[in-house]
Amino acid sequence: MAFRILVIDDETAIREAIRMTLEYEGYRIDEARSGQDGIDKATRTAAPYDAILLDIKMPVLDGIEVLENLKEQHVPSPVIMVSGHGDISTAVECTKRGAFDFLEKPLNRDKLLLSVRNAVRQQKLEEEVGELREREARDYQLVGESSSMKELKSQIELAAPTKATVLITGESGTGKELVAREIHRRSSRAAQPFIQVNCAAIPEELIESELFGHEKGSFTGAVRKQTGKFVAADGGTIFLDEIGDMSLRTQAKVLRVLQEGEVEPVGSATVIKVDVRVIAATNKELTEEIRAGRFREDLFYRLNVIPVRTPPLRERKDDIPLLAQHFATMFSAQYNRPAKKFTPAAQKALQDAAWRGNVRELRNMIERLVIMVPSDTIDITDLPSEFFRAAGDIIATAMRLATLQDFKDEAEKAFILAKLRENGWNVSKTAEAIDTPRSNLYKKIEQYNIKREGGGTMAASDRDEGEKQG
Incomplete structure (x- = not known):
């Protein structure tokens, strides 16, 4: 399918020249002879244009005003500004207002094609990212209508719009990462990075480098400079999973980030300012860790501004049929299998199980059943033998x-x-x-x-x- 380009320019000769150049390369071109005409076409099209070429100098509505209008109406198409009187300050101003690129007249054919090609590629990447986010939201949504799940969803709704730190507690497998992602997704930082760090999985001698970055040669094996996770998460959210396993030394440095909003890479004397929301999670009882001298009390209070608890599956048994069906539908689509349903006997057996691994254990079992059971219906006899151990x-x-x-x-x-x-x-x-x-x-x-x-x-x-x- 040919990519669609909208050309907004009041000069017929310019529009015609751009149209001929781009059509020769296989693009489909729509033209607008004024700023208002361009706004109407860009906002009323069934599918967004893959790119927009917009002249700056036009009567009534100039290109800058049109660009602002398109951004206010959340038109996703990348906009390439075109001007016969361009200078650096004009280009900078356009970029600040959200333009993808800036071209000067007379247009150079190669530069025009390169800019349009890059804009189309950028648009496709953003569409793919959007589709991935929608799929992630569907696949990893918080499923359940039990009282404990309603309370959890209410806590997320209250926490998400704020900048406050969040401490998520709960047993392994209860969905702490999912809750962290949901808080980020509902926040004003949703379009910015969500960086996850499993504090228990990184060796103690490497955790500081991983979190704060390091300079080349700062320690054995540091053959190049590395950006830390806090800097990578700048503007977004960092999720510190299993923070109860973090050493006291590293805890002190995380506390500094929370207090000062800055990090100091290993081997560097330079501090880097960061704007990061911190969400932490643990399956440990941190108050007991504090009493045992393994966790800093001041860091605990910094993290525990908004406490959120993920309930174990045994406290939400009524949600098990919903969860099982959700996972069955998800994995059926993923593995291109017929949609699976559970018999009442199978549902009852799933509800009565202990599920010490919580939702993670249930999820893994349903994935296995979707793969292994050939029929469209999962019965109690299909449940694996260890289920009845x-x-x-x-x-x-x-x-x-x-x-x-x-x-x-x-x-x-x-x-x-x-x-x-x-x-x-x-x-x-x-x-x-x-x-x-x-x-x-x-x-x-x-x-x-x-x-x-x-x-x-x-x-x-x-x-x-x-x-x-x-």
């Missing part, structure tokens, strides 16, 4: 134990542990859920030495909390 584990445990009482104790311990996880380690809720007095549940927790994930015995920590509340 919990029941098999109980039988295997029974074979290793000496007495019936030993088996009963082991099963009871596993049951209580599963229910505590399911109820967010809240003893009162768990006792109510399993229909037993809270005092009896405390005894069982102590009897089996059940400990809350993250340290400390459940009985002691939860009782203390209850006494404080009482």
Whole structure:
């Protein structure tokens, strides 16, 4: 399909010369003989022009006024300004107002073709980026209508328009990166970079170079100058994932960025000013890390301006059928497979599962099912054998134990542990859920030495909390 170019110029001879040159190269040309005519054509076309050539000196509406009007109406086409009285100041002024390029009359054929070719390429790249962003928004949208998801979406809506730092907490696999991207996508920085850094995946000796950049020769292996992630994110958002794994030394430097808005590359005495919104995430309890001396309290308060918690899947079981169908539809399209549906039995089995890996684990399983199940319907019999491993584990445990009482104790311990996880380690809720007095549940927790994930015995920590509340 030929690329479409709009030529706006009040001189017929100029329009004709440009049209003949570009049509010879395979472009489709529309002409406008005045500024207003050009605005009308550019804003009323069904699909945006791939480029616009705009003369500056025209009666009534000059080219600068037309350019401003097109930008105000969000016409996406790149605009090449043309002038017979051009100078550097005019070119700079056009560029500041959003022009893609500036050409002087009389037009040089090669320069004209090069400028139009570059403008068309730029337009196509921007369209592709837009399509990728739309696809990303569809594929990685926050799915769910449970009360915990409604609360999360409300928090995102409040956080997105601000410049404040955000601290996202939650278990692994609950979608912390997705939340960070959604906050960025809804913010005024959406068109600017979103830079992700996994603090746990980068060796300690390289993390500062990765974040702040380095000068050539600043350390062994630094064979060239490198720009850091904070500078790369200038104007946009940096997402510091697993910040709880960051060393105290690096934490101090991140604190400086938040306080001063500047970075100092490794091996450099020069500071670089940056305008970056920081979103951090962790699956650790940072208040406990502070008490243990592993995390800076001042950095915590700088990051925790807007706290956001991603709920585990066990707190939003009603969302599991929606999530499963969302992933099934997404992966069916991705792998060019027939759209998959779940039987009620399969949905119930998915809802009843523990999902210790949360949404990530569910997503991976659905991807596998879409690939492996040939029919359009996924039934409970299609679920992989390891999905039912919990029941098999109980039988295997029974074979290793000496007495019936030993088996009963082991099963009871596993049951209580599963229910505590399911109820967010809240003893009162768990006792109510399993229909037993809270005092009896405390005894069982102590009897089996059940400990809350993250340290400390459940009985002691939860009782203390209850006494404080009482």
